[in-house]
Ligand SMILES: Nc1ncnc2c1ncn2[C@@H]1O[C@H](COP(=O)(O)OP(=O)(O)O)[C@@H](O)[C@H]1O
C-alpha cells in the first residue's frame with residue numbers, strides 16, 4: 001500500500017538526517033573555530049548518548065556511573081600521550097582499551113546488582129574512581145593538570161588546524177559508533193537485544209541469553225566512552241577529577257538526552273542530542289534554569305510518551321529513519337488469497 | 348524425554364507444586380487439566396526455569412537441567428507459550444518470530460528469515476507480518492505466542508491455554524497446527540480447559556490438583572476417573 005503522507009514523512013526525516021551528515025562533513029570549511037568546537041562537543045556527547053541508550057534502553061543496565069568510563073578514558077589518554085609519549089592518535093586507542101580493561105572488574109561488581117541497586121552501585125563505583133583519580137599526584141591530584149603544549153602540537157602547528165583535527169576525530173568516533181552499533185542491532189544479537197527491550201522474561205523464554213547480551217553491551221560501550229573521554233581531554237587540554245569524571249556532563253545530561261529523544265530507539269539519542277544542544281545554545285542565558293528546564297522537559301516527555309520525541313514522531317512517521325528493524329522478506333511466490341491453505345510441511 | 352522428580356515449588360506457605368512426579372515420552376501429546384490456581388502455569392515456569400523449584404529434579408533428554416537458565420533450556424529444545432501473551436510489542440509480528448528463530452532456533456539470519464515466514468504462514472499470521480505486535484488482536488497475540496515458540500524449533504513444546512475463547516472454526520485451525528507440529532516430531536504438553544479440543548489430539552491426560560498429579564492415563568479413563576469428576580469436572584457437571 002502506498003500512502004503518500006507516510007512516504008513523505010519518512011523521506012523528509014531521512015533527508016534531514018542526510019543534510020545534517022552533509023553539514024558535518026563540510027563543517028570545517030564552513031564554521032569558525034568556536035562553532036567547530038561546539039560540533040566536536042556535540043559529536044562526543046552523541047557517542048556517549050548512543051552508548052547509554054544501548055545499556056539502559058536495550059540491556060536494562062540503567063547505569064548512572066557512565067562518567068566513570070569517560071573519566072578513565074581521559075586519564076588514560078593523558079597518561080599514554082604525556083607520560084608514555086605515545087602519538088595522540090595511538091593514545092586515544094589506548095584510552096579505549098583502558099576503559100575496556102576497567103569495564104571487566106566493574107562489571108563483576110555491578111552485575112551482581114539489579115535495577116535501583118545497579119544504578120546506585122554504578123554511581124558508587126564511578127565516584128570511587130574519581131576519588132582515586134584525585135589521589136594521583138602525577139595527574140595533579142585533586143586540581144588536575146594541563147596538557148603540555150608539545151603533545152598538543154602533534155595535532156597541528158596552528159590552533160585552527162588542531163581544532164580541525166580534533167573535530168575529525170570526534171566525527172570519526174561518532175561515525176564508528178553509529179555504524180557499528182547499527183550493525184550490532186541488525187545482527188542476531190541485536191534482534192535478541194530488541195526483544196529484551198520489549199520483554200525480558202519473554203526474551204529469555206525464546207532463547208535470548210540475557211546475561212551474555214548484557215555483558216556484550218557493557219563491554220561494547222566502554223571503549224567508545226573511553227575514546228570520547230580522550231577526545232574531550234584533547235579539546236579541554238586538561239584532566240581534572242571533577243571535570244573528567246563529571247556526573248552532570250557525562251551521565252545526567254546524557255540521561256536527559258536519551259529520555260527526551262527516545263530511549264530504546266536508534267534515532268532517539270540523535271534527536272535528543274540535537275534538542276539538548278539547541279536548548280543549551282539558545283537558553284544558556286537563563287543559567288541554572290536551563291538545567292531545570294531539561295529536567296522538566298524529560299519528565300513531561302516521559303509522561304506524554306515514554307518513548308520520547310521519537311516515539312511521538314513515530315506516530316506520524318511509519319518507519320525507522322535508520323532501518324535497524326527487519327522488514328518481512330518479499331514473497332517469492334505470488335500471494336494466494338485463500339487463508340486456509342495447507343500448513344507447511346517442514347519444521 | 349522429560350522427567351520431573353518429586354518437584355516442589357512453594358510461595359511462602361503456599362504449596363503450589365507439592366511433590367509432583369511426571370514423565371513424558373517422546374512423541375506424546377500430554378494434556379494437562381486442573382482447576383484455576385492449581386499450579387499449571389507455575390509448573391511450566393519451573394520446567395522452563397523462569398522459577399526455580401523449591402526442591403526436586405528436572406531431567407530433559409537424559410540431562411539434568413534443574414539449575415539451567417531459561418534461555419539454555421530453550422536452546423536445549425524446550426519451547427513454551429505464555430497464557431497471558433508476552434509479545435515484543437514494539438517489534439513487528441515478523442520480528443517477534445525472527446527473534447525466536449535466531450535465538451532459540453539458533454539459525455543464521457538468512458535461514459531464520461525463511462523459517463520465520465514459514466512459521467507465520469503456519470500459524471495464520473501471514474497477513475500480519477509487518478504489524479507491530481502491540482497492535483494485534485488477542486487472537487493474533489495468541490497465534491503469535493504459538494509462532495514464537497515454534498520458531499525456536501523445540502523438541503518439547505509447552506502450550507499454556509491457547510484455545511480459550513476461540514470459535515469452533517478457529518479452534519479447528521489451531522488443532523490442525525498442533526497436529527502439524529506434532530507430526531514433525533515435537534512432543535507436546537498442553538494445558539487446556541477446552542476439553543473437547545484436548546481430546547482430539549491428546550494421547551494422554553494428567554490432572555493437576557493440590558500440587559500433584561491426581562490422575563494420569565488414557566484420556567477416556569482420566570475423564571471417567573471419579574477423583575477427577577469430583578475435583579475438576581464436578582464444577583461443571
Ligand atoms: N510468582 C508467584 N508468587 C506468588 N504466588 C504465585 C506466583 N505464581 C503463581 N502463584 C500462585 O500459585 C497458584 C497457582 O497459580 P498458577 O500456576 O498460575 O495456576 P493455574 O495456571 O493452574 O491457573 C496461584 O494461587 C497463584 O496465586
Ligand SMILES: [Mg+2]
Pocket residue numbers: 387388389430
Ligand atoms: Mg495458568
